[in-house]
Amino acid sequence: MRISEINYINFRNLKDNNLKFHRKFNLFLGKNGQGKTSILEAIYFSATGKSFRTSKNSELIRYGLQKTGAFIAYEDIVSEKSISVKLAGGKKEYSYNRKKVKYDGFHGKVNAVSFIPEDISLIVGAPGIRRSFFDYEIAQSNYDYFSDLKNYTKILKLRNKYLKEKQYTDPIFEIYQEEFIRLGARILKKRLEYVKNISILLNLNYRKLFDEKKELSLRYSCFLGEVKKATLEELESGIREKIRKNFSREKRYGYSIVGPQKDDFLFLLNEREAKSYASQGEKKSIVFSLKLAEIDMIIKEKRDTPIFIIDDISSYFDSIRKENILNYFNHRDIQLFISSTSDLGIKAKKFFIEKGDIHDGDKEC
Ligand SMILES: Nc1ncnc2c1ncn2[C@@H]1O[C@H](COP(=O)(O)OP(=O)(O)OP(=O)(O)O)[C@@H](O)[C@H]1O
Ligand SMILES: [Mg+2]
Known part of the structure; x- marks a missing residue:
């Protein structure tokens, strides 16, 4: 499974945008507090309808506003599709291939696995x-x-x-x-x-x-x-x-x-x-x-790969562990979305984040 593109509005501190992703490595780079976790969260939210860091949906809406939403185009083993989630007035509205569906018709369409530092609470x-x-x-x-x-x-x-x-x-x-x-x-x-x-x-x-x-x-x-x-x-x-x-x-x-x-x-x-x-x-x-x-x-x-999101890889793992992890993914056909405060020295499509504004570098892998 691959996400080819995302659109989001009023999501956390992110400036409304449309981003096109690479089939394999996507790297989000920025200093602390710029919006790295937020963009990964927007991807996860549009794929699953929930956040990986909060159960309070209202936190996802940009301060002072009333609604947010994210749309993704993706392809699974069968064909190209799209899903979206809108959040307003405490309620979520889901769509699949641009048609409104209930959560049951949305859940599990895009499989996403996330890894964030707070996941240590699982232990x-x-x-x-x-x-x-x-x-x-x-x-x-x-x-x-x-x-x-x-x-x-x-x-x-x-x-x-x-x-x-x-x-x-x-x-x-x-x-x-x-x-x-x-x-x-x-x-x-x-x-x-x-x-x-x-x-x-x-x-x-x-x-x-x-x-x-x-x-x-x-x-x-x-x-x-x-x-x-x-x-x-x-x-x-x-x-x-x-x-x-x-x-x-x-x-x-x-x-x-x-x-x-x-x-x-x-x-x-x-x-x-x-x-x-x-x-x-x-x-x-x-x-x-x-x-x-x-x-x-x-x-x-x-029988399809999920997307994998890794937040803040550099502050979490030492360089040997980080290298082991990146090597491991070199050999696997999985689309990755990674955030880091420093470049990882890997071939990836790079997105630079500053105050919620994201632009991609010209180089792709
Ligand atoms: N609902 C919201 N509306 C507007 N801004 C928000 C909202 N929620 C959080 N923020 C702000 O968005 C900014 C970016 O947060 P985010 O957690 O994405 O940063 P980050 O780049 O991951 O930082 P770090 O490297 O410290 O983890 C922070 O300044 C945060 O206070
Ligand atoms: Mg963060």
């Missing part, structure tokens, strides 16, 4: 950060998961409402509960499969790029205890049993204490939890390897 942050990350990643290339998750979230809210209002003798509660179990089992099954597959890629990438002497793995920490391989039926009966054992507590608390919304994903470096034991440099390398593994997973599921 050091709360479990909710990891859950949202992996949920989004799985959903990105798996529509069933996307819809199961959406329905599960609705059912969980309803189940919690009934528990809070002590309406668990209502026959409707029983129906919700069955759906809660059915969807919960489907989510667990997919997450377990995903963790198993990505863990292998994660380790391969980590060893290849950063440290061949260590073993990196991802473990799913499940509210059901240790589950390796299980059928949907086994997972359903596991959840049912767990509810039975915890139901009096759930009634007392007034919300669901069992379910995949309680689970976590643990990174283990040489079998020790990275959150507590890995060094800063190792944590950064783990997150980067995770993003590379994510790219591989998307290729496997969608």
